[in-house]
Amino acid sequence: MSFTSADFAFAEPFLGSHAIAEGAVTERALRSPLFTRLFRNVYVASAVLVTHVLRCRAAALLAPPRAVLTGCSAAAVRGVDLVGAYDPVELVLPESVLFALQNGVHIRRxxxxxxxxxxxxxxxxxxxxxxxxxxxxxxxxxxxxxxxVGYLDALLRAGEVDVPVLADYLKGRRDNGIVRAKRALRLADPRSESIPESELRVWLTVAGLEPELQVPVVDEQGAFVGRLDLAFPERKLAVEYDGDWHREGDQPQRDEARRRAIRALGWSFVIVTKTDLYGAPKAVVASIRAALSRESAA
Structure with missing residues (x-):
């Protein structure tokens, strides 16, 4: 890639050494707040929002032509955001291709x-x-x-992959981790509406609890009252994940009104927060198991 001082665009990632050689920027300027360093020798104007896709484009400036952008990074390029801006850019390379290690880049061979x-x-x-x-x-x-599994659910929900095609793709492979991959595919369900919801479902399922998804609740007249993310209908126990957005605006009031109406029909709730799910998932499973035992004894 070549640059001229007339058409050089700092809105896209660029190689610092090339920009200096073309006279588009000075080494001192590159070290100033005017620019954000994305990788060694790769920069962008500091006014540009750093996203994972931007960092993928930056990594592509350094990687050899046979490098393949893959995993969550390729998903981001295809429009499915699974990871944060500064999560590792994922590449797969043939064993024979050399590539110097870079902080922020994850390489598989x-x-x-x-x-x-x-x-x-x-x-x-x-x-x-x-x-x-x-x-x-x-x-x-x-x-x-x-x-x-949460990532796979998101890919299925977005229509990027489907279960039969992926099952056929995995068939007969002996890659490291293929046993886990096939197990994840068996656990996948695109009806989960978020990655944390998928994670909560899987933690419960592998513990033998197996909740139902997207369970509709109707009143005695058959009128729709609400839909439950995860539920055990026979015990009338609902399990819901409340992410950070549940604390914004009027969402807490809306959540409480909906749950109050469902509780009036004899249901109980276990509410799982981000801190619960990512801090102590086994404790979450234990609390739900205990709640199921209480409902069974009631």
Missing amino acids: TSRGCADSEPWQGIQLASAPRLALDILTNTKLHRSLPRV
């Missing part, structure tokens, strides 16, 4: 030749089945089984 992909930004972009495979099998990023 493959001996199976080029991963299923298409050209993108001078490198390659993983196909939807391939990025899903890499999400489900990558244990080096320390993502739990419930978390990767």
Whole structure:
């Protein structure tokens, strides 16, 4: 890539060394608040909002042509946001291709030749089945089984992948982590409306509790009262995840009014917060198991 001082655009990631050589910017300016350093030798104007996709484009400036953007990074490029702006950019490379390690870039190696992909930004972009495979099998990023199922649910919900195609794609593979990938596919359900909701469902399911999803509640006249994210209808126990947005505006009042109407029909609620789910998921499971026992004894 070449630059001239006349047409150089700082709104896109650029190689600092190239920009200096072309006279578009000085080394001193690069170190100033005018620019944000994305990776070693890669910058963007500080006024530009840093997103994960922007950092993917930045990483593409450094990566060799045979590098494949994959996993959650490829999902972001395809329009499904699963991770934050500064989460690692995920690449897969053939074992024979050299690439200097960079902070903020996660690299997996493959001996199976080029991963299923298409050209993108001078490198390659993983196909939807391939990025899903890499999400489900990558244990080096320390993502739990419930978390990767949540990611898969989001991909299914967005229509990026579907269960039969992905099941066929996984068939016969022997990649590290393939057993977990197949288990995650069995647990997937696109009816979950958020990643945390998926995680909560999976924590309960692997513990043997198996809640139902999106359960409608009607009153004695058959009128619709509300829908429950997760529920155990036989025990009339609802389990709901309240993320940060549930504390915004009039949402707390709306939530309470809805739950009050459902409680009047004999239901009980267990409300799980972000702190609960990510701080002590096993304690959450134990509290729901105890609530089910109480409802059974009542």
